[in-house]
Amino acid sequence: MSDLVELLSTLVGFPSLCGTPNGAIIDWIEARLLAAGARVQRIPGEVPDRFSLFAIIGPEAPGGIILSAHADVVPVAGQDWSSDPFILTRRGDRLYGRGSSDMKGFLACMLDAVQRVVTHPIPLSRPLYLAISHDEELGCLGVRSLLQALSEGPDRAIQGCIVGEPTQMQVALAHKGKTAFTIACHGVAAHSANPGQGLNAITLAGSMIRAVSELQEKIKTSERPDGRFAMPFSTVQIGLVTGGTALNIVPDHCVLSAEMRLLPGYEPGPYLDWLRDAGARAVADLGGGRVEIEVTNAYPGLDMEPGGVLCATVLREAGRNHTTTIDFGTEAGLFREILSLDCVVCGPGSIDRAHKADEYITEAELEEGARFVDAIVARLR
Missing domain, CATH: 3.30.70.360 (Alpha-Beta Plaits)
Structure with missing residues (x-):
């Protein structure tokens, strides 16, 4: 758990504000993934100095799952923070910092899971995909070039996509x-x-x-x-x-x-x-x-029918008995529209803390997110 918190601390330390160059955080994530043996594609955005990443861990085989996160955060100007928003600060069980809930918490869980994949004695039989986009906070801008690149690439027969926006681990199948x-x-x-x-x-x-x-x-x-x-x-x-x-x-x-x-x-x-x-x-x-x-x-909005394989898998591994809807938008609708993938939105933390001063995620929520991601990865073995 200390490694996961340290990973989140590093991610929060990058002031990766939406609408600004994001090379620093992308460089760091890319280097970490390459060191773990991932095959990484760096995808330029539609404006200069913006990049997204698409990484593959495991074999080239059908049936893999995409975990999707954005690395950008909203600005902090004019907000009354109790501590430096770009230094992860622990107070009790709470970990304060811009993006801790939205959504560097899930991004940390994704990157942390990769380390365990490469050291696990049982290799993956299906691939794990990581999609990391930019400028989501400006209206899902950065993921478009990423999805365009994927749509023009080989047909990988991907099972579906989990967008890890903060839903308190509720499993959302629809948004506007x-x-x-x-x-x-x-x-x-x-x-x-x-x-x-x-x-x-x-x-x-x-x-x-x-x-x-x-x-x-x-x-x-x-x-x-x-x-x-x-x-x-x-x-x-x-x-x-x-x-x-x-x-x-x-x-x-x-x-x-x-x-x-x-x-x-x-x-x-x-x-x-x-x-x-x-x-x-x-x-x-x-x-x-x-x-x-x-x-x-x-x-676009998202409107998935319950009962699909991906939905059942996420419900089981998130420990939930029913699905929900969310009022905020995500990249899931674009994954669905452009790649025709089954998509769900499920991740640690709360959207009610996002975009505000003193945004935080609890250590228990972060740990729950890590367990969830590990359980999804285990299904790929």
């Missing part, structure tokens, strides 16, 4: 998808002493803010409720408003940054079209201007 988009409102600038000579983009944006609220009500009444989720319908909300130049200038621009969290099976297209129609009406009411809606990022 996400579509992030902007609503750019364009007007005409003018001196504020003569506002009638311009078109106020913020006024236009106000109409679109109301339209988003109306769309939410439409969604609530038109979708079939899915009681598996705490919010049993798709949601849409505006998270950021940016507009104007100065108080004495009629603003010619205002951008609303918004997102949808969509129930599995629902697509964003019809809702975005509804907003575009609302934008056309708002422009007509104002007597001019322009509204543009652009999708900036999207990833």
